[in-house]
Structure formats: structure tokens, C-alpha cells
Amino acid sequence: MTAFKQRIFSGVQPSGNLTLGNYLGAIKNWVGLQETFETIFCVVDLHAITTWQDPETLRNATREVAAGMIASGIDPKKSIIFNQSQVSAHAELAWIFNCVARMGWLNRMTQFKEKAGKNRERASVGLYVYPDLMAADILAYKATHVPVGADQKQHLELTRDIAQKFNSDYGVEFFPEVEPLIFGEATRVMSLRDGNAKMSKSDPSENSRINLTDTRDLIEKKVRKARTDSEALPGSVEDLNDRPEAKNLMNIFAALSDKKVDEICASYEGKGFAEFKSDLADLSVEILGPITEEMTRLMSEKSYLDDILREGSHKADELATPILTAVHEIVGFLRP
Ligand code: TYM
Numbered sequence: 247m248t249a250f251k252q253r254i255f256s257g258v259q260p261s262g263n264l265t266l267g268n269y270l271g272a273i274k275n276w277v278g279l280q281e282t283f284e285t286i287f288c289v290v291d292l293h294a295i296t297t298w299q300d301p302e303t304l305r306n307a308t309r310e311v312a313a314g315m316i317a318s319g320i321d322p323k324k325s326i327i328f329n330q331s332q333v334s335a336h337a338e339l340a341w342i343f344n345c346v347a348r349m350g351w352l353n354r355m356t357q358f359k360e361k362a363g364k365n366r367e368r369a370s371v372g373l374y375v376y377p378d379l380m381a382a383d384i385l386a387y388k389a390t391h392v393p394v395g396a397d398q399k400q401h402l403e404l405t406r407d408i409a410q411k412f413n414s415d416y417g418v419e420f421f422p423e424v425e426p427l428i429f430g431e432a433t434r435v436m437s438l439r440d441g442n443a444k445m446s447k448s449d450p451s452e453n454s455r456i457n458l459t460d461t462r463d464l465i466e467k468k469v470r471k472a473r474t475d476s477e478a479l480p481g482s483v484e485d486l487n488d489r490p491e492a493k494n495l496m497n498i499f500a501a502l503s504d505k506k507v508d509e510i511c512a513s514y515e516g517k518g519f520a521e522f523k524s525d526l527a528d529l530s531v532e533i534l535g536p537i538t539e540e541m542t543r544l545m546s547e548k549s550y551l552d553d554i555l556r557e558g559s560h561k562a563d564e565l566a567t568p569i570l571t572a573v574h575e576i577v578g579f580l581r582p
Contacts, residue, residue: 250422254279255389257288257330257380260307261299262447263457264314266534267435270501271395275430277319279393285325286387286562287315289555292330292337292379296372297361309551310541314458316554317540326565328558330383335566339382340375342577346412347378351404357397381405385421386566393427396434397444402426416576432501438472441490458538462531469527474519481515483507492519499526502533 256276258268279285289311294304308329315327330336352358355377362369372379380401384392385408392402402424409421437443437454445455456468473491480486486493486507496514499522500507514522544551574581 250388250390252283252391253387253389254283254285254391254393254427255288255384255387256286256393257290257293257383258311258315259294259447260289260291260304260311260329261294261297262307263455263459264311265435265445265447265458266456266498266530267395267432267445268314268447269318269458269534269537270430270432270435270498271397272393273315273318273320274501275393275427276315276325279391279427280321280324283391285320286389286565287320287325287327288383288562289327289329290380290383293376296370296376308555309548310459310545312551312555313541313544314537316544316551317458317537322554322558326558326561328555328562332555332559333386333562333566335386335563335570336379336382338570339386339573340379342573343378343381343385343408343412344375346408346415347375347381347404351407352377354400355404356400377401377404378408381408384424385409386569387562388422388569389424390422391425391427393429396428399426399428418576420572420576430501431505431507432497435498435501436490436494438468438494440473441492441494456530456534458534458541460534460538462535462538465530465534466527469523469530472523474523478516478518479511479514479522481511483511486511495522495526499529502526502529 256272258264258272276285276287289308291304291308312327316322320327352374358374358376361373381404384405394402405424409423412421413419435445437445437449439451439454443449447455449455453468453471456465460468472495474495475489475492477489479492486496496507496510500510
């Protein structure tokens with residue numbers, strides 16, 4: 247078995263505000279990984295345009311996602327931070343993977359079904375082949391580990407299938423088997439309005455999510471308004487199973503305070519939501535407030551952000567180019 251260097255790749259779409267889901271499910275977990283892995287974090291603008299984006303808004307959101315990563319503790323000296331469109335290997339490898347992946351595989355992707363909705367005929371072709379581009383993002387660097395929220399698990403399984411099929415079609419051991427890293431107490435943060443729906447940038451209800459750009463007042467208000475049930479808080483995690491809204495808020499509390507959900511249950515057993523929500527609002531403001539302030543500061547230094555992204559894309563390009571050259575050789579593209 248070929249030994250692959252331990253390398254992390256992950257990405258966020260600049261298709262709206264960063265949410266508490268993005269933070270707890272992904273970005274917060276990336277911070278610690280910088281110490282033990284080589285880390286590459288990408289603002290995936292090519293993915294964002296699978297649904298229409300206003301050009302100026304997209305440019306701004308790209309900087310904002312980079313600012314959000316840095317404000318959350320991603321250190322540009324330790325990690326490569328860049329935007330996907332600036333490294334051509336992503337789009338090129340994605341094309342090759344379009345020819346490796348099977349229609350049947352993509353037809354099974356639940357995220358495409360959810361995003362395309364009822365009117366599948368009108369979805370962009372880009373939205374359909376989105377997971378092939380995601381596989382290319384990861385494999386253009388031969389990344390071995392991918393830290394994401396639970397909603398990306400199926401896409402990472404497809405990445406493994408593509409890598410395996412490429413290796414077997416061409417009789418090589420070229421691409422690694424990618425390991426998903428899905429961890430923490432909030433791998434799937436749910437909407438504050440509906441404990442059965444994922445917290446998402448694209449939910450029409452602003453009250454369904456906490457954005458990393460929200461003011462302290464707004465965060466407090468959203469937590470206070472979060473939907474709950476009428477029972478007291480339980481003493482154990484098992485008792486949360488039929489109470490999705492309570493479970494979600496407990497998970498958020500645990501993840502924000504770096505504790506286990508069990509511990510949170512133990513300290514609020516028998517109490518009502520009023521006290522719990524008031525503490526959760528304080529905790530959210532304590533953790534997210536400084537991130538928001540740093541993001542705002544960074545957004546006023548556009549040239550600093552652009553320098554980081556530019557330098558990041560040069561470094562990323564240096565890593566991806568030899569891998570892509572080797573892929574050309576394997577596939578049989580003539581280099582005259
Ligand atoms: P995106 O932009 O939807 O989300 C970025 C990261 O945030 C996580 N996340 C959540 N985690 C927990 N609860 C939630 N409610 C929640 N919402 C979002 C996502 O799981 C993700 O880790 N396809 C990816 C972007 C991507 C990518 C990649 C990721 C493109 N190429 C290569 C890893 C590797 C996406 O749409 O993420």
C-alpha cells in the first residue's frame with residue numbers, strides 16, 4: 247500500500263452568510279487540526295455558482311468566508327486559505343471525474359434531490375455534477391482526511407468511490423482513500439424554528455439560523471425565540487430523542503462550551519427553558535461576539551484578505567500541479 251502524507255482539505259461555499267452550523271460542524275473543528283496535519287481550507291466559489299449568484303455579492307461573500315475562517319482561528323501561517331476558482335486543477339480534475347463517476351451514483355445524491363426540489367429539469371447541470379467537483383477539490387491534493395459536518399458524508403463516500411474506480415480503471419494506486427472527520431457535539435446543527443430541518447444559509451427564515459455576522463442583540467433575540475417544547479429539561483441524552491428542538495439547543499450548548507451533552511443535561515435537569523435559553527444566549531454571545539467583531543475588522547482590510555487568498559492560491563497551485571500532471575500521464579493525454 248502506498249503511504250500517503252496526512253493532509254486535510256475542506257471547504258465552505260460563499261453562497262450566503264456563514265452560520266452557526268458552518269462554525270460548529272466544520273470551522274471550529276479545523277482550528278485544532280492545524281497543529282497535527284498539513285491543512286488546506288478553500289472558499290468554494292465554483293460550487294457556489296451551481297445556483298445563481300449575484301457577481302458583486304459573490305466577491306464579497308468570498309472575502310467574508312475567508313474572514314470568518316481567520317476570525318475563528320484558522321491561521322494563514324499554518325494553513326493554506328484560498329478560493330477555488332483561482333486554482334485551475336479543481337475544474338480540470340472535475341472534468342476527468344465527470345468521466346469516471348456514473349450517472350447512477352449521482353442520481354443517489356440526497357443533497358441534489360433536496361436542492362433541485364421538484365423541478366429537477368430546471369436545475370443546473372453543475373448542481374448535478376457538484377459532487378464530482380468536490381471529489382476533485384480533495385483529490386487534487388491527495389488529501390487523506392476531510393473534516394465536515396454530517397451532511398457531507400454521502401459526498402465523501404462518492405469521493406472514495408471515484409478514487410477507487412479511477413485507481414482500478416487505470417490499474418494504479420494513485421488516489422488515497424479519503425477519511426471523513428465528523429466530530430464534536432454538533433455535527434448536524436438544526437434550524438432554530440424546526441428541529442427536524444438542518445440549519446442552513448438558504449432557509450428563507452432569518453430566525454432559523456444564527457449568522458456569524460449577527461449582532462449580539464440579534465443572537466440573543468434568536469436564541470430567545472428558538473422553538474422549544476413545554477416539558478422541563480431531561481437529565482439524560484436518551485430522553486432527548488423525541489425532542490428534536492431541545493436536543494438541538496443542548497447540542498449547541500455543549501459544542502459552544504466544549505463539554506459533552508451529558509454534562510449539560512446533568513446541570514439543567516428538571517429546569518425550564520427560560521433559564522437554559524438565557525444561559526445559551528450569554529454563551530453564544532461570549533463565543534461568537536469576538537468572532538463577529540474580528541470578521542468585521544478584517545472585512546475593512548480587503549487588501550489584507552486578498553493578499554492571503556492570493557498567496558494561498560499560489561501555494562495550493564504548487565501542490566496540485568504535479569498531481570494533475572501525473573493524472574494526465576495516467577489517463578494518456580499526449581504532451582507534445
Ligand atoms: P457548505 O458550504 O454547505 O458548509 C460548509 C461546512 O459546514 C458544514 N455545515 C454544517 N455542519 C453542521 N450543521 C449544519 N447545519 C451545517 N451546515 C453546514 C458542512 O457540513 C461543511 O462541512 N459541499 C460542501 C463544500 C465543499 C467541500 C469540498 C467540503 C466543497 N468541496 C471538499 C469538504 C471537501 C458544502 O456545500 O459545504
